[in-house]
Amino acid sequence: MASPESAANPPLIELDGVGKSFGTVTALDGISIVVRHGEVHCLLGDNGAGKSTLIKILSGVHQPTAGTLRIDGAPTMLQSPREALDRGIAAVFQDLAMIPLMSITRNFFLGREPVLGRFLTRRIDMKRADAIVFSELANMGITVRDPQQAVGTLSGGERQCVAIARAVYHGARVLILDEPTSALGVHQASIVLRYIAQARARGIGVIFITHNINHAYPIGDVFTLLNRGRTHGTFRKSEITEAEVLDIMAGRRDLKSLQVDLDRLTAENAVRLH
Amino acid sequence: MSDAAVNLSAGDAAQPASRFTRMMKRSLRRPELGSFGATIFVFLFFAVTAGNSGLFSALGIVNFLQVSAQLGILAAAVALLMIGGEFDLSLGSMIGFAGIVIGIAVTQFHLPIWLSVVIAFGVAILVGTANGMLVTRTRLPSFIVTLAGYFVLRGLSLATTRALTGRTQIPYITRNTTETAFVSLFGGKFGGPLFTWLGHMGWIGIKADGTPLVSGIPMSVAWWLGLTALATWILVKTEFGNWIYAVGGDAQAARNVGVPVGRVKILLFVGTACAATLFAVIQVLETGSADTLRGTQKEFESVIAAVIGGNLLTGGYGSAIGAMFGALIFGTVEMGIFYTGIDTDWFMVFLGLMVVLAVLFNNFIRRKATEAR
Ligand SMILES: Nc1ncnc2c1ncn2[C@@H]1O[C@H](COP(=O)(O)OP(=O)(O)OP(=O)(O)O)[C@@H](O)[C@H]1O
Ligand SMILES: [Mg+2]
Numbered sequence: 005m006a007s008p009e010s011a012a013n014p015p016l017i018e019l020d021g022v023g024k025s026f027g028t029v030t031a032l033d034g035i036s037i038v039v040r041h042g043e044v045h046c047l048l049g050d051n052g053a054g055k056s057t058l059i060k061i062l063s064g065v066h067q068p069t070a071g072t073l074r075i076d077g078a079p080t081m082l083q084s085p086r087e088a089l090d091r092g093i094a095a096v097f098q099d100l101a102m103i104p105l106m107s108i109t110r111n112f113f114l115g116r117e118p119v120l121g122r123f124l125t126r127r128i129d130m131k132r133a134d135a136i137v138f139s140e141l142a143n144m145g146i147t148v149r150d151p152q153q154a155v156g157t158l159s160g161g162e163r164q165c166v167a168i169a170r171a172v173y174h175g176a177r178v179l180i181l182d183e184p185t186s187a188l189g190v191h192q193a194s195i196v197l198r199y200i201a202q203a204r205a206r207g208i209g210v211i212f213i214t215h216n217i218n219h220a221y222p223i224g225d226v227f228t229l230l231n232r233g234r235t236h237g238t239f240r241k242s243e244i245t246e247a248e249v250l251d252i253m254a255g256r257r258d259l260k261s262l263q264v265d266l267d268r269l270t271a272e273n274a275v276r277l278h
Numbered sequence: 279m280s281d282a283a284v285n286l287s288a289g290d291a292a293q294p295a296s297r298f299t300r301m302m303k304r305s306l307r308r309p310e311l312g313s314f315g316a317t318i319f320v321f322l323f324f325a326v327t328a329g330n331s332g333l334f335s336a337l338g339i340v341n342f343l344q345v346s347a348q349l350g351i352l353a354a355a356v357a358l359l360m361i362g363g364e365f366d367l368s369l370g371s372m373i374g375f376a377g378i379v380i381g382i383a384v385t386q387f388h389l390p391i392w393l394s395v396v397i398a399f400g401v402a403i404l405v406g407t408a409n410g411m412l413v414t415r416t417r418l419p420s421f422i423v424t425l426a427g428y429f430v431l432r433g434l435s436l437a438t439t440r441a442l443t444g445r446t447q448i449p450y451i452t453r454n455t456t457e458t459a460f461v462s463l464f465g466g467k468f469g470g471p472l473f474t475w476l477g478h479m480g481w482i483g484i485k486a487d488g489t490p491l492v493s494g495i496p497m498s499v500a501w502w503l504g505l506t507a508l509a510t511w512i513l514v515k516t517e518f519g520n521w522i523y524a525v526g527g528d529a530q531a532a533r534n535v536g537v538p539v540g541r542v543k544i545l546l547f548v549g550t551a552c553a554a555t556l557f558a559v560i561q562v563l564e565t566g567s568a569d570t571l572r573g574t575q576k577e578f579e580s581v582i583a584a585v586i587g588g589n590l591l592t593g594g595y596g597s598a599i600g601a602m603f604g605a606l607i608f609g610t611v612e613m614g615i616f617y618t619g620i621d622t623d624w625f626m627v628f629l630g631l632m633v634v635l636a637v638l639f640n641n642f643i644r645r646k647a648t649e650a651r
Contacts, residue, residue, distance in 0.1 A: 065534075086536035097534065103527035105595045105647060106520075114524050115536040117517040127515040150303065154647050 013040045016076065016178050016209045017062065017093070023070030024057055031057040032233045035071070039178060039209045044200060046220040047213045048249065049230030055213045058230070059180045062211065063095035064088035094171035095180040102163050104156030108148060109137045111155050112170045140169050144199050161192025165199055172203055179203055180211045185219045197223050221246045307647055309588035310600030312639050316586070317603045317610075324614040333617040336473070336482040336492040343495065346609030347502035348557055350602050352580035353587070354502075354509040355553035357601035359546045360584050361513070363526035363593030364413060364420040366550040368427025369580060372405060373573025375431040376558035378439050381448030381568035391457045391563075395464075398555050405431070406551035410544030428577070435570040452566040464501075464556075465563030467494025498560045502602070505553070509598035522546065526593030582629060583608050586636045590644060607632075 017039040024032040032054045039045050049055050060066040061073065064082035072079045075091055082088045085095070102111050113133050120129045137151040144165055148158075155163060164184050171179055181200070185193040200223055204210055214220050220227070227244060229236035229252050236252050305311070324333055332338045352369065359366055376398045383394035409427055413420045439446055452461055470493055476482045477490030484490050513519040521542045524532035533539050554573065562568050587604030589596030608629075615625050 063534075085534045089536055095534070103524055103531055103594065105527050105644070106523050110520050110523065114520060114532065117520055119517065126517075127511075128517060128520065130515075153303075154307075156647065 021071035046224035092177035094176035313603035342613035350605030353583035353601035370576040371431035372554035376555040377568035402551040402555040406548030410547035414540040
């Protein structure tokens with residue numbers, strides 16, 4: 005797993021034997037992963053594998069109950085999402101990304117509003133904010149007619165893109181995306197994936213969580229496979245094929261037995277038809 | 279909706295819509311639009327049915343403006359709190375309590391009126407903070423948590439007043455005061471010379487001694503307009519306003535991007551408690567007396583005004599200007615029914631129907647505002 009880049013490209017984030025228990029439930033156990041500049045790190049795993057728990061630790065929502073988290077090599081305990089943001093770690097949660105009744109601009113700058121004036125005249129610089137939103141979104145190939153329209157009027161894919169653009173604009177060095185493409189059609193998913201590639205090209209380290217190997221494989225550089233709170237190992241793209249990833253994800257035996265079942269069914273059908 | 283397909287056209291010339299169509303669209307999306315229309319309707323309705331009854335004489339106008347203004351002061355703060363996703367049922371009791379605090383400070387402890395008012399606002403800040411802390415700490419619905427304040431404050435008002443004075447009212451608060459400027463800042467009138475001139479010209483009624491029937495507009499109207507302007511500025515222009523919308527729209531999402539959700543909510547509760555106190559100060563200094571029962575039902579009336587003004591009961595959407603129109607409708611209809619000679623019991627029926635209509639309309643607008651195009 006040691007890569008040739010490791011000397012030139014020091015880790016942004018390292019997890020070392022991280023575990024998390026909720027009372028008696030062990031959601032994560034002994035997880036060690038590394039995220040570097042300009043790399044898309046895919047986290048793959050079935051429902052309940054612990055993917056969301058892992059990114060909540062990385063984004064300061066939860067604190068680990070075992071192991072250490074290192075940012076730029078220094079052991080760190082993130083106490084809140086705000087602290088994670090200040091360290092350049094931004095998470096885009098699929099369900100909690102945007103506030104639908106607020107305008108695109110107001111969402112984009114929420115918590116980091118550009119201001120003009122002082123004391124009593126202190127106010128949001130809405131003109132500049134609108135202009136920035138307009139050009140940032142245009143860069144991604146999304147044309148909004150009016151940045152003051154409610155986010156609720158955007159499609160799911162556009163909302164996802166706005167959320168990602170927001171994180172990138174506000175200086176994220178590590179971008180964590182929880183199932184950003186799972187609810188999207190092919191066209192919109194490809195727009196989001198292209199944007200992830202753009203973020204990587206800017207040197208951002210991306211953690212990309214998904215069920216969908218078709219979305220993960222084309223864009224991923226590194227793959228970590230989670231199962232019931234443990235890792236099945238981390239692989240660089242050169243070390244593993246798409247079919248192998250799928251194999252490990254589903255559990256080799258599951259797929260093999262599925263194949264056997266399918267063969268038997270087709271054979272039975274063939275008999276019945278004759 | 280078909281023309282909105284430009285949303286996802288990669289590589290299209292990045293042209294914002296023309297200034298005019300954008301302004302039109304924006305104003306159609308404003309939450310106060312419905313209440314603005316309803317205000318015009320109410321005025322037209324009473325112009326036809328109550329045109330000669332005196333509702334639109336100088337005295338009638340001042341009367342309904344005064345009712346609207348007092349409610350509107352509350353509604354401005356309540357609108358902010360509602361947009362932030364909370365309710366304050368202790369509001370009405372806070373009005374009574376603030377009046378009693380001033381009354382006791384002046385009549386029992388012989389403090390100057392200005393200092394008593396300052397103390398009342400200090401108490402309001404404490405009450406608002408307590409409400410806000412209870413709500414944010416317990417994470418229980420605020421219409422349950424603030425019931426505590428509803429009972430405690432009313433009970434405190436009654437108990438302390440009876441213990442100290444043996445009665446439930448405190449009269450003669452402003453008698454023989456030398457603080458006339460301070461008293462008239464809240465309980466006085468403005469525009470006096472204008473009314474004298476109007477009387478001279480014979481455009482408004484005058485008394486036998488030649489002075490006009492209406493000597494000015496109550497200061498509460500100025501406070502109402504000022505407070506509405508301030509609340510609007512906060513909502514539309516400031517970071518804090520952005521946070522209010524976010525906290526009411528989705529508190530968890532707001533927290534995730536670093537908005538101090540608890541602090542925002544606490545400040546909004548301080549806002550409603552202070553608005554209640556301003557209401558109390560105005561009433562006490564206008565009438566010269568405090569009463570433990572003042573402010574009864576205001577916690578509901580202010581919510582009604584805010585809802586009629588387009589503020590969603592579920593939070594995250596609304597405006598202070600809407601709340602102003604809501605209060606104006608409330609005051610105009612209350613006085614209008616009185617002037618037309620209809621049995622005033624019908625006012626309650628009207629209120630109930632108005633609220634249902636407003637809630638349905640607001641829901642419709644909310645759906646429109648977030649409709650995927
Ligand atoms: N706050 C919590 N309290 C108790 N148990 C929890 C909590 N959060 C997660 N878990 C448990 O931890 C395990 C991992 O959950 P997690 O949400 O991280 O899975 P996931 O990989 O994101 O699944 P999905 O693909 O369904 O989103 C599950 O068994 C879940 O029940
Ligand atoms: Mg999950």
